[in-house]
Amino acid sequence: xxxxxxxxxxxxxRAAHFHQLPRGLGDRWHLPVSPNPTLSELFAVHPSDGxxxxxxxxxxxxxxxxxxxQERMAILESGRIHPPGLPTQNLIHVETRxxxxxxxxxxxxxxxxxxxxxxxxxxxxxKALDFTATRRLAVASERSGxxxxxxxxxxxxxxxxxxxxxxxxxxxxxxxxxxxxxxGVPAWxxxxxxxxxxxxxxxxxxxxxxxxxxxxxxxxxxxxxxRRLRA
Amino acid sequence: MPxxxxxxxxxxxDCAPDAPVVLTVEGTHGAVVHAVTKAAAERGARAxxxxxxxxxxxxxxxxVPADPEGDAALVQRLAKxxxxxxxxxxxxxxxxxxxxxxxxxxxxxEDELVRDVERRFAVLGLTARVAIAxxxxxxxxxxxxxxxxxxxxGDSPKASGVRGxxxxxxxxxxxxxxxxxxxxxxxxxxxxxxxxxxxxxxLDADTIRTLERLGLKTIGALLDMPRxxxxxxxxxxxxxxxxxxxALGRKPEPLTAIAxxxxxxxxxxxxxxxxxxxxxGQALERLIPEFVRQLQERHLGARRLALHxxxxxxxxxxxxxxxxxxxxxxxxxxxxxxxxxxALDPEFGFDAFALTADWTESLxxxxxxxxxxxxxxxxxxxxxxxxxxxxxxxxxxxxRAEESHLPERASGWVAAVSSSLPAKxxxxxxxxxxxxxxxxxxKPLRHSTASSGPPPRxxxxxxLRPQRLLDHPEAIDVIYATPEGMPRRFVWRRAVHDIARxxxxxxxxxxxxxxxxxxRLRDYYRVEDVSGRRYWIYREGVIGDGRGGLPGWFIxxxxx
Numbered sequence: 019x020x021x022x023x024x025x026x027x028x029x030x031x032r033a034a035h036f037h038q039l040p041r042g043l044g045d046r047w048h049l050p051v052s053p054n055p056t057l058s059e060l061f062a063v064h065p066s067d068g069x070x071x072x073x074x075x076x077x078x079x080x081x082x083x084x085x086x087x088q089e090r091m092a093i094l095e096s097g098r099i100h101p102p103g104l105p106t107q108n109l110i111h112v113e114t115r116x117x118x119x120x121x122x123x124x125x126x127x128x129x130x131x132x133x134x135x136x137x138x139x140x141x142x143x144x145k146a147l148d149f150t151a152t153r154r155l156a157v158a159s160e161r162s163g164x165x166x167x168x169x170x171x172x173x174x175x176x177x178x179x180x181x182x183x184x185x186x187x188x189x190x191x192x193x194x195x196x197x198x199x200x201x202g203v204p205a206w207x208x209x210x211x212x213x214x215x216x217x218x219x220x221x222x223x224x225x226x227x228x229x230x231x232x233x234x235x236x237x238x239x240x241x242x243x244x245r246r247l248r249a
Numbered sequence: 250m251p252x253x254x255x256x257x258x259x260x261x262x263d264c265a266p267d268a269p270v271v272l273t274v275e276g277t278h279g280a281v282v283h284a285v286t287k288a289a290a291e292r293g294a295r296a297x298x299x300x301x302x303x304x305x306x307x308x309x310x311x312x313v314p315a316d317p318e319g320d321a322a323l324v325q326r327l328a329k330x331x332x333x334x335x336x337x338x339x340x341x342x343x344x345x346x347x348x349x350x351x352x353x354x355x356x357x358x359e360d361e362l363v364r365d366v367e368r369r370f371a372v373l374g375l376t377a378r379v380a381i382a383x384x385x386x387x388x389x390x391x392x393x394x395x396x397x398x399x400x401x402x403g404d405s406p407k408a409s410g411v412r413g414x415x416x417x418x419x420x421x422x423x424x425x426x427x428x429x430x431x432x433x434x435x436x437x438x439x440x441x442x443x444x445x446x447x448x449x450x451x452l453d454a455d456t457i458r459t460l461e462r463l464g465l466k467t468i469g470a471l472l473d474m475p476r477x478x479x480x481x482x483x484x485x486x487x488x489x490x491x492x493x494x495x496a497l498g499r500k501p502e503p504l505t506a507i508a509x510x511x512x513x514x515x516x517x518x519x520x521x522x523x524x525x526x527x528x529x530g531q532a533l534e535r536l537i538p539e540f541v542r543q544l545q546e547r548h549l550g551a552r553r554l555a556l557h558x559x560x561x562x563x564x565x566x567x568x569x570x571x572x573x574x575x576x577x578x579x580x581x582x583x584x585x586x587x588x589x590x591x592a593l594d595p596e597f598g599f600d601a602f603a604l605t606a607d608w609t610e611s612l613x614x615x616x617x618x619x620x621x622x623x624x625x626x627x628x629x630x631x632x633x634x635x636x637x638x639x640x641x642x643x644x645x646x647x648x649r650a651e652e653s654h655l656p657e658r659a660s661g662w663v664a665a666v667s668s669s670l671p672a673k674x675x676x677x678x679x680x681x682x683x684x685x686x687x688x689x690x691x692k693p694l695r696h697s698t699a700s701s702g703p704p705p706r707x708x709x710x711x712x713l714r715p716q717r718l719l720d721h722p723e724a725i726d727v728i729y730a731t732p733e734g735m736p737r738r739f740v741w742r743r744a745v746h747d748i749a750r751x752x753x754x755x756x757x758x759x760x761x762x763x764x765x766x767x768x769r770l771r772d773y774y775r776v777e778d779v780s781g782r783r784y785w786i787y788r789e790g791v792i793g794d795g796r797g798g799l800p801g802w803f804i805x806x807x808x809x
């Protein structure tokens with residue numbers, strides 16, 4: 019693989035799609051997503067790391083309203099969503115007391131095909147969040163065709179019915195063309211550690227102009243930047 | 250209310266009070282004067298005359314088209330307002346008729362009542378001729394034709410307008426002659442009505458002309474005629490005898506009060522008090538079809554509905570829910586109420602149930618789509634209803650941009666059930682924008698454009714605002730280059746973050762018009778630590794701003 023690229027395993031290894039594997043830096047590239055909307059689980063490496071929000075928002079369509087469920091603890095620990103910073107104002111925000119209510123609200127939302135996606139943030143490893151609960155969400159999501167994202171803040175990856183499980187960390191952002199001392203386009207270290215029908219992998223990627231592309235690892239940023247600019 | 254049209258116009262147009270203005274309606278042969286101002290009346294303009302004739306008398310007349318529908322609507326509104334005096338109010342052409350039987354004493358007698366009515370109409374800027382009489386027809390005649398309108402019996406203050414007090418026991422003897430002795434009250438009434446012209450009897454124009462040709466110019470003259478002869482002479486046209494009888498209270502003239510629509514309501518009685526918890530839920534199931542049928546008939550959708558359970562001991566248990574959009578979908582309504590209904594405590598048992606809609610909105614029949622895919626917006630509204638019922642309106646909200654630079658104030662929230670669909674949201678945004686654009690030097694609000702369409706990517710502006718905001722900014726320890734230098738390192742929740750890159754400051758001044766004078770400005774920095782996590786931190790105040798000691802540092806938001 020290209021030098022300086024953290025690419026533990028390929029994206030999609032099925033033969034038919036093999037040509038879609040990123041060849042080098044700067045290639046436009048879409049995330050390995052399952053063909054039908056389903057339940058994805060996103061683990062934030064740390065509750066104080068908001069990187070997953072950018073990663074998630076980059077893959078959302080915003081034509082229909084969004085249901086965003088936040089558990090009370092999640093709000094306390096990592097903040098409430100802030101609409102002025104979001105790409106869409108067309109959303110419904112639900113604040114719940116505990117994980118049980120949050121899961122209920124998510125499931126209600128998943129029955130409604132008028133939503134673009136349902137996002138639920140769960141703090142820690144609550145009892146209500148067992149295999150059955152996640153499996154229910156996955157089935158509901160697949161039935162209605164609404165993508166579901168279960169966000170785990172400060173939790174452990176136990177048994178889950180989610181079809182894709184990601185672990186997202188922020189990565190040093192790309193160079194800012196206007197101000198070298200300022201943060202640039204956000205980048206993430208995204209690890210797909212379990213997925214149905216596709217091999218796991220780990221990528222360092224950023225989202226620009228409507229598409230994801232791979233970026234160089236932090237240590238090799240200068241090399242990667244050059245390549246990105248050349249491409 | 251003889252001057253209603255012109256007074257309404259004068260109020261809305263705010264012109265000089267002495268302008269010669271006439272309101273005109275289109276007649277068969279050109280414009281006809283409908284109402285005139287005082288100044289115009291002095292110059293010879295009369296209602297009913299042609300505009301050209303009036304102009305011939307005084308070319309300076311200003312003609313404005315009249316608005317009869319608007320006038321009628323105002324009368325309707327006034328009728329509702331007149332409910333303050335009596336529950337029985339009828340709109341009668343351009344006037345109002347109130348049945349004040351048994352209500353006058355509440356206002357200190359009939360004289361006081363009349364005075365009160367006149368005073369309150371005067372406050373509204375409307376001239377009302379008020380008359381009070383034992384029969385509605387007599388009141389009508391007195392209010393319109395009496396030179397000094399008076400009450401039915403005895404002399405009274407100058408009263409005008411239209412008000413009838415129905416006779417308690419109207420006589421209905423068909424062969425009663427006018428010369429037969431009348432009850433006490435009617436004698437006074439006769440005296441009052443006698444001098445009035447026959448046109449005060451609300452007969453049609455042809456009949457009145459015939460009567461006048463026959464020399465029967467006043468009601469008194471008409472009363473002197475033998476009943477039988479009158480009845481025979483005016484058989485075909487409107488019955489003169491009947492009209493006379495109504496005026497004198499010998500025939501009843503019921504008043505058709507403006508109906509306040511009772512809210513849709515379905516009730517159910519049970520034979521034995523139901524003491525089990527499922528009772529209310531089962532009752533709901535049986536009430537919903539009838540309730541929905543009522544809504545359907547009246548083209549209404551429920552916005553708020555309540556299930557009342559009447560207990561045997563005289564108390565009432567209530568479960569109520571609200572909906573985002575008007576609905577009369579049986580399944581949806583039932584699902585909303587079911588949980589709350591079963592939670593009603595029967596105590597000693599319910600013996601009756603009622604399902605009512607406290608708040609309804611018109612909802613036209615809409616065809617459900619043929620395929621099994623309900624429209625998205627309605628689906629979302631129903632979702633909001635379900636979530637709100639369980640979690641409460643404060644926990645299910647939509648964003649609403651507020652006009653503020655302070656981040657925590659700029660992102661306002663409004664209950665999703667009371668706010669509306671995105672379409673309406675966008676509409677409000679455009680109003681805001683227009684409003685802001687109109688002011689001198691007003692900067693168009695950036696956030697007002699946010700809801701107008703789903704932008705595919707975050708714009709440059711959105712990248713400057715974090716995706717997550719802490720409800721309360723948390724104090725952090727920061728190493729920075731004093732006094733106003735870039736932050737180098739900070740400690741938040743006992744974790745050290747070395748800042749690799751930073752951008753700022755973005756200075757946000759306190760809103761002096763609503764914050765105390767001691768509040769300090771904020772310098773916001775977007776910072777990124779060595780591991781790539783991005784935060785929004787600010788320094789509150791600067792050294793030497795006279796509003797406290799050393800500036801403090803706070804973390805306010807997280808970037809994605």
